[in-house]
Amino acid sequence: MPLHPTHPTLYQIIICARSREKNFFKLNLVIKNWQTKFSTSNRIRSLEKIVKMDNEFNVITEGKASILFPKNNKVFYNNVQQFNRDISIAAIKIWSKIFSEEKLNKAQQKKGSDINIQSSSKPSKTYTFTILEALAASGLRSIRYAKEIPNIKYIIANDLDLDAVDLINKNVEYNELSKDFVRANQGDACSVLYQHRSFPDRFDVIDLDPYGTAAPFIDGAVQAVEEGGLLCVTCTDLANLTGSNYPEKCYANYGSIPVKGEFCHEMALRILLHTLSTSAAKYRRRIIPLLCCSIDFYIRIFVRVVTSPVEVKNNPCKTSMLYVCTGCHSYYTQPLAKVTGKNTYVPMVGPIVNNSCEHCENKFHVGGPIWTHSIHDKQFVLRMLEHVKESNNETYQTHSRMLGMLSVIMEELDIPLFHNLSALAGTLHCTSPSLKTFCSAILNKGYKVSASHAMAGSVKTDAPMSVIWDIFRSWIQLHPVTMKNIKENSPARKILAIEPSFVADFTIHPNAEPASRKVKLVRYQQNPEKYWGPKARATGKRKINEIEKDEGAEQSPSVKKIS
Template sequence: METADLNDYTVIKEGEAEILMHKKNKVFFNKAQVNNRDMSIAVLRAFISKRKQEHDAMLSKRARSSGKVVEKDVSEVSKEGAPTENGEDNGKTNGEEHEASSKDGSKEAAKTTYEPARRELKPPRVLEALSASGLRALRYAREVEGIGQVVALDNDPASVEACQRNIKFNGLMSTSKVESHLTDARVHMLTNPKEFDVVDLDPYGAPSIFLDSAVQSVADGGLLMCTATDMAVLCGANGEVCYSKYGSYPLKGKYCHEMALRILLASIESHANRYKRYIVPVLSVQIDFYARVFVRIYTSASAMKNTPLKLSYVYQCIGCDSFHLQSVGRSLPKHNSVRYQAGLGPVVPQDCTHCGKKYNMGGPIWSAPMHDQEWVTSILNGVKSMKDRYPAYNKICSMLTTISEELPDVPLFLSLHNLAATLKCTSPSAAMFRSAVINAKYRVSGSHVNPLGIKTDAPMEIIWDIMRCWVKNHPVKAQSPDHPGSVILSKEPSHQADFSRHVGSLSKAQVKKVARFLPNPEKHWGPKVRAGRQITSKHVSLIGHEAVNGHLNGHKEAAGAEEEEEEEKEDVVEDEPEMKRQKITEVIASSS
């Protein structure tokens, strides 16, 4: 590896790690991903703590069970060793007793030497499959207590060279914990099954080509952290492309970003099922321009059979905001076991019962909870206790606070503004609408994906009845009879909404005035140009006018310098014949 000239590099510090970034766009780095890296570190800390708790619980359970076995063996031995009524020792001679005791002693010695090795919990091994500059791997090694070896992979020589340079730049702690390799991550994961306790996938674009090998390389109970930045595909811009990559068809709606998370979870589950494995999501977030999921992976052929119960198709009305979920499978009790069958359907008729329009069908998506509220609370408390160690503390704290208040068992959400737009009416305030839902004896919460999103277990009939009652007090202009809003308003409400303010209409964070949705800290806070690509004027929306102009001016200056060098070379070449003629003339004159 060549010696680096520091004049060609910029030192970037994030958390406790520092990296050298070349002034040219050789290795990918995006400052906006600090939210991603901070969230990953918070989850990783919670995982290490949870892993230790589970290990201690397993050891105590084994100790209790082994204690019962020892007591049983002792009682049996005492019975066997007791003399019979005839004064005999159950037919055992002294030699036999000595031989049995020696065997027991050897077994105890073997058990004693084996026990410490079995009880030891090794530090978790982490694989960063697509490392680029290595910043993420370095932050894991330097900031996460109790972490083991961090393996950083990349198939780009420039990225591996940059990663190795940054490892050395960060000192002895990094060189002892982080190793970088030039290899295809898919091959490495396939050839190391169940070798890593944590696998981190953060590709530029879709992670779909890495999922099959990733679910095989995670150890039982291990953690898979996966990012998808192809949100346009996942949110329905190209449904056929999404289906080819993830096996689900997306729908365009206000909930499309949450649907993207659930499509990604369903895809990971599908890959895991092929190897008799299944996932348990602990946290799923949509941040900025990407989706990020954290799932634990287990192996169980029987538990894997529950997968169809966790997946659903989505029916979305094209005229109004009504949507319905159709479970892929169902389970029935049969004697002492469970019988699995296909889901019953359809859950909706051909035409929407509210506005009379047709339905679009999407999915399948993950319809089970995509967060573990116990984990979310633990992660949030950990972040608050180490506030100074997270560069993006405000962002991830606000997001975790919102997630902690979500209804975990309610897939997707409604948009209050879309409901009002369908009826062409003014929108009620969020607190007023939520009060009406709570007064109707249903649950309601917000969504971390959309500030105007409303999660509720109330059926669509109740939702539209609430809106009908609202319109009665806030009349609207007459619309065409065929308009979806006119069809909905033509029906009388079967439920009379109560808009009186309920104490639960505001979340705990809103009552305490905790910021939940923060603005971007900088302009052009989003995706960046892929490493190695030439920056042109079409990248203004990604990096801004100043960055583009500075880069182009730099290229012009470099090109101008090259032209001057070429002109000097041409002048030298043009002068050479004249110099030769002068030399020949001098030689001729001297000879005469």
């Protein structure tokens, strides 16, 4: 009798039987001790139930969940997004602790207690919470949440496709979870969200992980999430969000125009945050970004939603138009409004740029509006980072990548967008200084600088464009370029025709190299596997029932440069 593959102390019996349809079934019975009697009090507890037809399903294990996945691809699954699911589990765990602390603190305040919950060693009560996965497909995400996140009251795993719902039920049973705990539901995601807008029916956590854009579900989601609840959103239509190939499609989905630039992946995050912010504001609610990540071929954001009519008024001050030079790619942001006097909001006077660029005399493209307030809550990210450090590869199989990304995000400056060092050097046709050398020149001038998690070789700084170009002018004086190879009236020719206003100091600054680089963390993940990307849509009836394919949704975005 063979030992169980994952539990050496267990024995298993494998019984094969032929059904009427002449398909083979397997029944794995796992018994703790072979001597256990087949009695009512000691009946066999089956860890693996009937596995349906070997020629139809593969068993996929991820985290603590094992799911049946159809070989005919009737239900969508993308293994590359395991990092998405891992970091989502960590984010929900940290949010749930904060949520429970706030609830307990509020309850104590009602009782007149002066006890600060954060100073308490342990909360006296743990609050449970509900989760909606609006587009569950195979149910893998919901099952992982159920098995890996504590204090969940119940999860609704919703999908429009009947094949997906049937598979969710099979996977719930296969993982020995109660159907009252993980509730498979067939329904339109928008309808489910709108049906749960009233206060008693709201979900504490809503997860939107669609194929393509999440835009159709955002209006319902910002209404159906509980006060202070967590909204998790994925968008994979980066061909729309990161470039100007489909500006009309991006505007239709998100109410914003994208502009081409090296910062395009961070711009995508800020466009989505703008959409969430404006959608929530209609219902006197505001968003609080906790963590916003550009990952592989998609973006993933975590925001809290709270009702706050006063704070909603600040949205125009947190939202800006974007001006990008068509020649040298210098960029500028301009808020839509500002506060004067006693909470008086007035429109900004603009534009903040001339008709032509002051550096190269080219015209500007106008993009936006985009969210230009904070995209991360550093205290939340710090708690996540500490949690991940206490975990290991068994808890999160993408542990090293999570550690690297969260570390880079902790180092990020709270400044909109960024430059790319190679692109700046390419504009001037010069050799590029090392990242450490260039960052040292910025720091020595008295400005701040950091990398961005969204791109290798990125430079996020509060230094104005005039300082950036002056540093390059100083660099080129030390490393001359061949001017005869530079065209007349080109951006490089016009920028280099101006003498620098100061001599840059390229002495290596002690803070020029971030800690995450010194300890060799996985900061920028290379393509995880061959044929990496969004994968094809599910086939068959599911494909027919889904919303018409977004333009560019299946196209991989411009590949990020890897250092």
